[in-house]
Amino acid sequence: xxxxxxxxxxxxxxxxxxxxxxxxxxxxxxxxxxxxxxxxxxxxxxxxxxxxxxxxxxxxxxxxxxxxxxxxxxxxxxxxxxxxxxxxxxxxxxxxxxxxxxxxxxxxxxxxxxxxxxxxxxxxxxxxxxxxxxxxxxxxxxxxxxxxxxxxxxxxxxxxxxxxxxxxxxxxxxxxxxxxxxxxxxxxxxxxxxxxxxxxxxxxxxxxxxxxxxxxxxxxxxxxxxxxxxxxxxxxxxxxxxxxxxxxxxxxxxxxxxxxxxxxxxxxxxxxxxxxxxxxxxxxxxxxxxxxxxxxxxxxxxxxxxxx
Ligand SMILES: Cc1cc2nc3c(=O)[nH]c(=O)nc-3n(C[C@H](O)[C@H](O)[C@H](O)COP(=O)(O)O)c2cc1C
Numbered sequence: 001x002x003x004x005x006x007x008x009x010x011x012x013x014x015x016x017x018x019x020x021x022x023x024x025x026x027x028x029x030x031x032x033x034x035x036x037x038x039x040x041x042x043x044x045x046x047x048x049x050x051x052x053x054x055x056x057x058x059x060x061x062x063x064x065x066x067x068x069x070x071x072x073x074x075x076x077x078x079x080x081x082x083x084x085x086x087x088x089x090x091x092x093x094x095x096x097x098x099x100x101x102x103x104x105x106x107x108x109x110x111x112x113x114x115x116x117x118x119x120x121x122x123x124x125x126x127x128x129x130x131x132x133x134x135x136x137x138x139x140x141x142x143x144x145x146x147x148x149x150x151x152x153x154x155x156x157x158x159x160x161x162x163x164x165x166x167x168x169x170x171x172x173x174x175x176x177x178x179x180x181x182x183x184x185x186x187x188x189x190x191x192x193x194x195x196x197x198x199x200x201x202x203x204x205x206x207x208x209x210x211x212x213x214x215x216x217x218x219x220x221x222x223x224x225x226x227x228x229x230x231x232x233x234x235x236x237x238x239x240x241x242x243x244x245x246x247x248x249x250x251x252x253x254x255x256x257x258x259x260x261x262x263x264x265x266x267x268x269x270x271x272x273x274x275x276x277x278x279x280x281x282x283x284x285x286x287x288x289x290x291x292x293x294x295x296x297x298x299x300x301x302x303x304x305x306x307x308x
Pocket of ligand 1: 125
């Protein structure tokens with residue numbers, strides 16, 4: 001049977017679209033594949049100004065996103081066998097357009113469907129995926145796979161290149177810094193996942209797909225990331241509420257607090273991070289076994305509230 005696959009995604013720079021194109025590239029002649037792109041009513045700027053970028057944090061973290069356009073009737077009217085759902089984290093949560101989509105009436109398209117999430121990110125995606133798992137469960141969707149493509153450069157390097165990309169629009173390598181984003185060769189090699197997805201579909205065992213995807217390297221996850229995300233999300237929640245107390249998106253009354261958050265994050269990343277890496281290493285040594293259990297949990301698909 002020819003699977004009817006919907007590839008549903010948001011992508012600001014086009015990176016995620018490239019990843020998704022690569023995943024389905026080798027199964028195009030065996031499956032009916034349609035794309036639907038999530039579009040914000042008012043697009044987010046690219047490149048971003050620092051103020052707009054950091055001003056997007058509170059609504060992203062508390063899940064009160066700017067609205068997106070409805071899905072086209074020709075998409076909502078069809079019955080798909082499988083949905084490949086591509087999204088990216090913003091501030092450790094699903095990006096605003098993705099959250100807006102998941103909260104909207106047309107997210108009903110997920111109801112009763114097997115869903116494979118595909119994440120294209122810098123390297124911090126755990127908390128976002130927990131949120132997406134919860135939304136999908138609430139929509140009666142069945143999460144059957146998760147594929148994560150992240151920038152494999154060291155944390156500080158990927159932070160610098162993502163900043164250059166977001167604020168200058170420059171993805172290409174320059175000076176000592178490599179290109180920003182997910183490595184081209186990793187995007188090209190993502191075609192291997194499409195064949196596996198197809199095979200599990202025709203064999204009618206999508207329930208066992210994640211095991212095969214993991215065997216193909218769909219998720220590379222270091223235990224230290226769990227600690228970094230635990231810390232990050234606590235701070236974002238605090239600062240999100242603090243900024244929101246002064247007004248909504250773009251309100252000049254909150255610009256001072258947004259700037260404070262921007263400065264603090266810069267200090268945390270570039271000055272405190274060597275110290276905090278050291279404390280994370282100590283924590284890693286002390287709590288190694290429980291962190292390894294966490295890693296196992298985050299590589300799988302089940303959802304347990306409050307894991308992060
Ligand atoms: C506002 C904003 C916040 C981001 N926050 C994160 C994050 O928390 N974790 C992460 O791994 N990447 C983060 N990124 C990188 C994105 O997940 C993504 O890889 C990048 O924006 C390119 O995606 P796209 O062009 O497909 O939309 C962020 C990007 C933006 C624009």
